Amino acid sequence: MxxxxxxxxxxxxxxxxxxxxxxxxxxxxxxxxxxxxxxxxxxxxxxxxxxxxxxxxxxxxxxxxxxxxxxxxxxxxxxxxxxxxxxxxxxxxxxxxxxxxxxxxxxxxxxxxxxxxxxxxxxxxxxxxxxxxxxxxxxxxxxxxxxxxxxxxxxxxxxxxxxxxxxxxxxxxxxxxxxxxxxxxxxxxxxxxxxxxxxxxxxxxxxxxxxxxxxxxxxxxxxxxxxxxxxxxxxxxxxxxxxxxxxxxxxxxxxQGGVTAIEKINDQKAKLLYDAIDESEGFYNGHATLNSRSKMNVTFTLQSEEATKVFLQQAKEEGFVGLNGHRSVGGCRASIYNAVPLENVEKLAEFMKKFSQK
Structure with missing residues (x-):
């Protein structure tokens, strides 16, 4: 499956x-x-x-x-x-x-x-x-x-x-x-x-x-x-x-090599998503300030509610689950805990880049 x-x-x-x-x-x-x-x-x-x-x-x-x-x-x-x-x-x-x-x-x-x-x-x-x-x-x-x-x-x-x-x-x-x-x-x-x-x-x-x-x-x-x-x-x-x-x-x-090895993978996953946000020239905007960014929950908004709805719908069609942001922030949230594979985060970062380019 x-x-x-x-x-x-x-x-x-x-x-x-x-x-x-x-x-x-x-x-x-x-x-x-x-x-x-x-x-x-x-x-x-x-x-x-x-x-x-x-x-x-x-x-x-x-x-x-x-x-x-x-x-x-x-x-x-x-x-x-x-x-x-x-x-x-x-x-x-x-x-x-x-x-x-x-x-x-x-x-x-x-x-x-x-x-x-x-x-x-x-x-x-x-x-x-x-x-x-x-x-x-x-x-x-x-x-x-x-x-x-x-x-x-x-x-x-x-x-x-x-x-x-x-x-x-x-x-x-x-x-x-x-x-x-x-x-x-x-x-x-x-x-x-x-x-x-x-x-x-x-x-x-x-x-x-x-x-x-x-x-x-x-x-x-x-x-x-x-x-x-x-x-x-x-x-x-x-x-x-x-x-x-x-x-x-x-x-x-x-x-996996213990917590130190897990941390290295988590750093990679977080960098992929924050780079996709930062390189989008304002298409995506992170909620957290740079020195407080979470490596577990990446929160971001798009330029409008309509854009957010389209993003979430297309993400769902591509097989992504759980990207809706909490009502307190709106937008989107990607939770990238230890068990979320690196390749899944790579796919999400690529999707974000393609969506912003379209």
Missing amino acids: NRALNFNAGPAALPAEVLIEAQKHLLNFNGTGMSVMELSHRSKPYEEVHDGAISKLRTLMNIPDDYEVLFLQGGASTQFSMVPMNLLKEGQTASYILSGAWSEKALKEAKKVGQTSILASSKESNYNSIPEFTLSDLSSDTAYLHITSNNTIFGTQWQSFPDSPVPLIGDMSSDILSKPIQVDQFGLIYAGAQKNLGPSGVTVVIIKKSLLERSTDALPTMLNYKTYADNNSLYNTPPTIAIYLLKLVLDWVEN
Whole structure:
């Protein structure tokens, strides 16, 4: 069959090799006579999948020993609440840098838990950049500083991370594993899997063990990070098939040469599309400023709504999927996560050039 040229923002493309491997074992996983979906989460065969995924993620991201790797459900949206519930104490303030819609939503949930503040925001420019900020402006009672590392809707991305004097919390749902990072710059990292890690249904949390001391027994059991840390994320039935596919994606990343090799390919893909935009002499216009451009979500507008409609229709006829821009920006958006093949991006860049010439 012909695979779609998938540029969806999420759930997003998965590596074909991963889907083929999963298909091979769909009915009989490792001689069990059962699918992974049918295995007990207390069984040895599933335990190997579960622990293997944690171990592989530790290796690929070089996660220090003093951090826990947790598998949760509820997506990043649940983390918007869990982070302040676990880490924000009475008399403290949670500080947020607003760089897009998802950081706004994270702040909205934190306000329901306790005191918050906004350190910086680029909302006035419709989030076309990562805002400038001064860490010395953090108050003495700041519990943590929250950032969203990549903004899918607006196509902006942090190019480097601050050395925060308080625990830095990173929502990395849309760019985790896309480039090497220093995990120890963060107190906690969370990411929904459905962009770079696997299918929807599982959320990864990487948390410094010392921060677990802030989680009190007064919290609801399933909203307490200690519940997952104390039970290897097996307190209740985890999303077993999602974790299995996550493990296969991690194996795929390793086979590609690891995160450093993935980053090089991502750089190539992003350059192809941004060159097509920049060389179009104004036919396409990127939403993000040059120093904030995302290598995961390339957002751009055309000269008119009519031109956009024609572009999207012709792109659809050519087999491209998921290029519609979000209503907050309009225009188009190409999400080029790890699993989107380089050749697919080459085809899109060529299509963009031909369309502008016509």
